[in-house]
Each structure stands twice: as structure tokens, then as C-alpha cells.
Amino acid sequence: MKETCLHSRHVARGAQMSPFGGFDMPIQYDGIVEEHNAVRLHVGVFDVSHMGEVLISGPDAEKYVNHIFTNDLTGAPDRTIYYGMMLYPEGGVVDDLLVYKRNDREFFLVPNAANIDKDVDWMMKNAEGFDVKIDHLSDRYGELAVQGPESEDTLRKVLGIDCSDLTFYTFKDIVYEGEDVIVSRTGYTGEDGFEIYASHDLTCRLWDRLMDAGVQPCGLGCRDTLRFEAGLPLYGDELTDEVTPIEAGFGMFVKLDKPEFIGKEACARQKAEGVTRKNVGLELQGNAIPRHGYEVLNAEGEKIGEITTGYHSITLDKNIAMALIDARYSKLGTEVQIRVRRKVFPAVVVKKRFYTPNYKK
Amino acid sequence: MIKYLPSHEYARVEGNVAYVGISPYAAAQLGNVVYVDMPEQGDDVTAGEDFGAIESVKAASDLFAPVSGAVIEANEELIDNPRLVNEDPLKHWIIKVEMTDPSELDALLDQEAYDALCAAEKH
Known part of the structure; x- marks a missing residue:
């Protein structure tokens, strides 16, 4: 290790x-x-x-990063940072990452530790035809x-x-x-x-x-x-290779008005046709803590999804969770149930941003 | 007499009654306890099987019964104040069990064996 x-x-x-x-x-x-x-x-x-660092440089750097990344760096000012994802063509997430734009020819990428080797392979594989250099600097x-x-x-x-x-x-x-x-x-x-x-x-x-x-x-x-x-996703919980950012509820970081990027068609189709499942916030009513993997049920007791992250919130003193569920139950205020070991507790769909962040804009 | 399961539950025995809780070592490892999921009075528990769960901020851990029997009392103080388990886990037991087969105690770890197990887990 x-x-x-x-x-x-x-x-x-x-x-x-x-x-x-x-x-x-x-x-x-x-x-x-x-x-x-x-x-x-x-x-x-x-x-x-443990986080990874990859430097993308060269004449095609911006064009290349825009090709592999869901957010739009076109015309971004120097020294600004963008959050987004790298997607497979089917829309599943390779990884979520930060992109630091130093200038038009230099971008510093910060992917997750667990994904770094997979990410670098993916970047290399999709660099064909772009005049860029990919430096894996995580060990430095x-x-x-x-x-x-x-x-x-x-x-x-x-x-x-x-x-x-x-x-x-x-x-x-x-x-x-x-x-x-x-x-x-x-x-x-x-x-x-x-x-x-x-x-x-x-x-x-x-x-x-x-x-x-x-x-x-x-x-x-x-x-x-x-x-x-703060409603931020973790790769492996809310984001996986089997879930698109649209389903995960992070479509605001997927810029479908960009000319192209890997995974665009899949996301555009979902956006147009609607998703069949969606990641939502849940507040459990009662004295039990929803955890990753626990089943979410509808009022009739049928399984409609699973918890992706759940805690007894330290700041809010509530039992809350994010859950990937059947989109028909995703409307705010919908009453669902969560199975916690042998018992079933009522829960209600709430906004995923449980705590309002205090960022200095 | 106090005896332990390798999964860190203790049985403190008085006559035919076992007070079941988690060891100070387990409480320290868990950190802030935020919820204890307990059976109700009258429920039966079976040695080696889970009877509830104890939850820290981080995760839920199943609780295993060191002995079989009927729950004669669940410690309801822990419902509103689960952190008592952190303060003094030996004093704040979780359930009180009327044992059906006290010979099950023979299969449990004594203090010395349990201390050795904790020492080994730390390394």
C-alpha cells in the first residue's frame, strides 16, 4: 500500500x-x-x-481537455478552476476531477487517488490526433x-x-x-x-x-x-462507471452546448428523454441512520433504489442520505421508506444540498 | 465475572443474568457513538447472532450476543444519550439477558485472553 x-x-x-x-x-x-x-x-x-496530479500541455491542450472533460473551458480566464467529469461514451463516469487552467497551453488536472492509473490510461488512449503532452506528476x-x-x-x-x-x-x-x-x-x-x-x-x-x-x-x-x-459527490458512491452525471444530479457540470466531448451523446439523450433513475436527497424520519447500500422502498414496500451515502449529520443533527432511486419518486416531498436492518423507516425526498456552503465568491 | 466475544461484546454475569455491552477498546475504536439499535424487552437473542447495531458517525457495526436468552431489559438511557457508551461502556450496558444456557460462557474469552486479542489488533 x-x-x-x-x-x-x-x-x-x-x-x-x-x-x-x-x-x-x-x-x-x-x-x-x-x-x-x-x-x-x-x-x-x-x-x-493521495490525490493525483496530471499536467496537460501543448498547442492543443485546451481542445484536448475540452474533448475528455464535461465542463467547458472555452475562453476560460487563466488561473481559473473548473469541476467536471471524464465520461465513457455510454455516459458512465471515468472520474470526477478539477481542471486548473494555467493558460491556453497548460492545464493541471487533479483526479481521485483510486482512479489515477485508470485515468492516465484513459487520457493517453484519447489523446490521438491532439498535439499534447501528458505528464503524470502524482508522485511529485x-x-x-x-x-x-x-x-x-x-x-x-x-x-x-x-x-x-x-x-x-x-x-x-x-x-x-x-x-x-x-x-x-x-x-x-x-x-x-x-x-x-x-x-x-x-x-x-x-x-x-x-x-x-x-x-x-x-x-x-x-x-x-x-x-x-454540502451535497458534493464522491466517486464510488454517487458517481460510478455505471451512472451518468445526469442521473447523479450533477448535470450542471455537463455542458451540452459544447461542440463535442466524450459521452456527450449519451448525456444529451438522457436530458432530452428524461432519466429513469435519479440521485436525490432523503431525510429519514425516526431514530436510525441510513447507510451506503441500504434499500430505498416505495410506500408499497417495493425496492426503488439504494442509499449512496448516509449519515447522522453532525452539523444538522438529522439522519440524511443521498440515494439513487427510480426517477418517478424523485420529486421533492415524495414519501418513501428506507430499510435499516430489520426495520423500515419513513423518509422524504429533500434537496441534496443539506448544508448551504459558505464559499468566498 | 466478565467475558468477551472476539467481536468485542462483553457479558458481565450476575447470577443467571448477563449484562451485555461493548468493551472500552471497541468504544474507543468506534469513536462518537450516535445511535444504538436495540431489541425490545421480551425478545430472544441467540449466542453468536446479531441482536442489534451500534453506530458511530462513520459506520454501523452489528452487535453479537455472547449468550442466548430473553432480553429482560434494554438500556433505554442510550436512546436519548448514546454517547454514554463512550463515557463508560462497562457501566452503560446495552441489554440485560436472562441466560438459558450459562455453559455458553465457557466458549467466551476471559479478560486475559481478550486483552491479548486487543493488543494483537493494535499491531
């Missing part, structure tokens, strides 16, 4: 470690609730060095996510990085202690925050400074509870 550059620090800090995406990753240090609340109310830092970068309402202050005071000029989903290349570093105003928590891409050595030094300053280290446990409350 792979380890991030901060692995020994996590172990020394007594973190609960578990495999994720091929890496031995920290799940929690001091408790998911404490870490979750630190990010919602103050600031926390995540080691997300560490990545920290500093998240929470106090993250801008923390970067300035603790790390000496002023980010007051960055708006949400923009980035800058800086030189920090002689090294090239990428800093973006992005995250996966529903709060304001930053992601810092740097060498392994520098990532370790930045982490140590944040720890010395008393910033809460946060594990993947609360990364999941935070992203879930």
Missing part, C-alpha cells in the same frame, strides 16, 4: 489509519465530530496528498487542504501566504522558499478553504508549521461527512 509523505507524522500523532484509494490514510486524529466542527467553525487541515506533489472560515487568516499568519486576492475556484503559482507551489481557493467541505500543492519536503514543513500553530488535523472521516452535508 502507498503512503503519503506525511504518513509517519499521522502515525506518530496516533491517527486511526485505514486504506483509501490505494493509500494508508488517516481517518481521524481526535474524533470525526471534533474535526468536522473545527472545519465548520474555525479551521482544519487535511493531508490530501504533496497536497494539503486548509479548510474553514479561518483558513485565509491561517494561511497568512501561519504560512505567510496572502490569498486575499484569490476568489473561489481560482489559483496562483507562487514561489515559496525557493520552490514552485500552487495555491487554490478550493476544497471539498462546503466551507471557504485552500488547497496547496508542493513538493513532499515542503508539504511536510507546511504541515509541521500548521501543527505547531495548533491547527486541527482532520482525517478522511470528516472529509466525507463535510462533503456529504
Whole structure:
């Protein structure tokens, strides 16, 4: 199993470690609730060095990224960031990722750890006829996510990085202690925050400074509870190779007015004809917690789908879930049921954005 | 007397009654307990089979019965305050079972064997 550059620090800090995406990753240090609340109310830092990094460069870079990516980079300003997916021709998701546009000839892609090899193969396979270079740089970068309402202050005071000029989903290349570093105003928590891409050595030094300053280290446990409350998808749960972004409810990141991209026809057909299943938010009424894989039933008790992610929400104190269900039941307010072990609980379809994010636009 | 299943449930025995809960080691591993799914008074439980679940923020874990018998009481304090399990899991048992076959206790781990199991799991 792979380890991030901060692995020994996590172990020394007594973190609960578990495999994720091929890496031995920290799940929690001091408790998911404490870490979750630190990010919602103050600031926390995540080691997300497991994430992949791929640099696409060359004269056809923009045309190529637009070919493999659902969002539209045409005419995007330099140093802006786009979220979207790479799709198979049938519309299933290869991966969801961030694309950083440095300029017309250089794009920095950040895919999921678990998918990185599959992604790079897919990128190579679909690069024929494009004048681009694909550099897989995952082993070269560490990545920290500093998240929470106090993250801008923390970067300035603790790390000496002023980010007051960055708006949400923009980035800058800086030189920090002689090294090239990428800093973006992005995250996966529903709060304001930053992601810092740097060498392994520098990532370790930045982490140590944040720890010395008393910033809460946060594990993947609360990364999941935070992203879930904000209605953000996780590859493997809401997004898979068998679900299209339209079905998953993330059609706003699929730009069907683009001339072409892989998977466009499948998505356009679904958009025109309507989907047969849809990922929705559910609120369970009662004292039980819906979990990934649990069955969703209609009023008659027939199975209509499954939970993709569910929690007792820490911030909202409710039992809520995202679920892929028969689209006939997807209207807000529809009453359904969730099977939790031997019992069945009533639930109602609600908006998936359970918690309204506090981004700095 | 207290005995354990390898899945970290304990049976604290007083006469013919077993107080069943989860070990301090298991409570610490789970982290914040947010829900305990318990059987009702009068339900039967069977040694080695699941009788409910305990849920942390992260996940649901099945609870297995160390002994067979009838549930004479479920700890209803845990319905409104599941975190009591984190505070003192030995004091805050989950169910009280009238044992039908106390010889089942012989198959369980004693304190020493259970401590060795936890030590091994940590490494």
C-alpha cells in the first residue's frame, strides 16, 4: 500500500489509519465530530496528498481537455478552476476531477487517488490526433487542504501566504522558499478553504508549521461527512462507471452546448428523454441512520433504489442520505421508506444540498 | 465475572443474568457513538447472532450476543444519550439477558485472553 509523505507524522500523532484509494490514510486524529466542527467553525487541515496530479500541455491542450472533460473551458480566464467529469461514451463516469487552467497551453488536472492509473490510461488512449503532452506528476506533489472560515487568516499568519486576492475556484503559482507551489481557493467541505500543492519536503514543513500553530488535523472521516452535508459527490458512491452525471444530479457540470466531448451523446439523450433513475436527497424520519447500500422502498414496500451515502449529520443533527432511486419518486416531498436492518423507516425526498456552503465568491 | 466475544461484546454475569455491552477498546475504536439499535424487552437473542447495531458517525457495526436468552431489559438511557457508551461502556450496558444456557460462557474469552486479542489488533 502507498503512503503519503506525511504518513509517519499521522502515525506518530496516533491517527486511526485505514486504506483509501490505494493509500494508508488517516481517518481521524481526535474524533470525526471534533474535526468536522473545527472545519465548520474555525479551521482544519487535511493531508490530501493521495490525490493525483496530471499536467496537460501543448498547442492543443485546451481542445484536448475540452474533448475528455464535461465542463467547458472555452475562453476560460487563466488561473481559473473548473469541476467536471471524464465520461465513457455510454455516459458512465471515468472520474470526477478539477481542471486548473494555467493558460491556453497548460492545464493541471487533479483526479481521485483510486482512479489515477485508470485515468492516465484513459487520457493517453484519447489523446490521438491532439498535439499534447501528458505528464503524470502524482508522485511529485504533496497536497494539503486548509479548510474553514479561518483558513485565509491561517494561511497568512501561519504560512505567510496572502490569498486575499484569490476568489473561489481560482489559483496562483507562487514561489515559496525557493520552490514552485500552487495555491487554490478550493476544497471539498462546503466551507471557504485552500488547497496547496508542493513538493513532499515542503508539504511536510507546511504541515509541521500548521501543527505547531495548533491547527486541527482532520482525517478522511470528516472529509466525507463535510462533503456529504454540502451535497458534493464522491466517486464510488454517487458517481460510478455505471451512472451518468445526469442521473447523479450533477448535470450542471455537463455542458451540452459544447461542440463535442466524450459521452456527450449519451448525456444529451438522457436530458432530452428524461432519466429513469435519479440521485436525490432523503431525510429519514425516526431514530436510525441510513447507510451506503441500504434499500430505498416505495410506500408499497417495493425496492426503488439504494442509499449512496448516509449519515447522522453532525452539523444538522438529522439522519440524511443521498440515494439513487427510480426517477418517478424523485420529486421533492415524495414519501418513501428506507430499510435499516430489520426495520423500515419513513423518509422524504429533500434537496441534496443539506448544508448551504459558505464559499468566498 | 466478565467475558468477551472476539467481536468485542462483553457479558458481565450476575447470577443467571448477563449484562451485555461493548468493551472500552471497541468504544474507543468506534469513536462518537450516535445511535444504538436495540431489541425490545421480551425478545430472544441467540449466542453468536446479531441482536442489534451500534453506530458511530462513520459506520454501523452489528452487535453479537455472547449468550442466548430473553432480553429482560434494554438500556433505554442510550436512546436519548448514546454517547454514554463512550463515557463508560462497562457501566452503560446495552441489554440485560436472562441466560438459558450459562455453559455458553465457557466458549467466551476471559479478560486475559481478550486483552491479548486487543493488543494483537493494535499491531
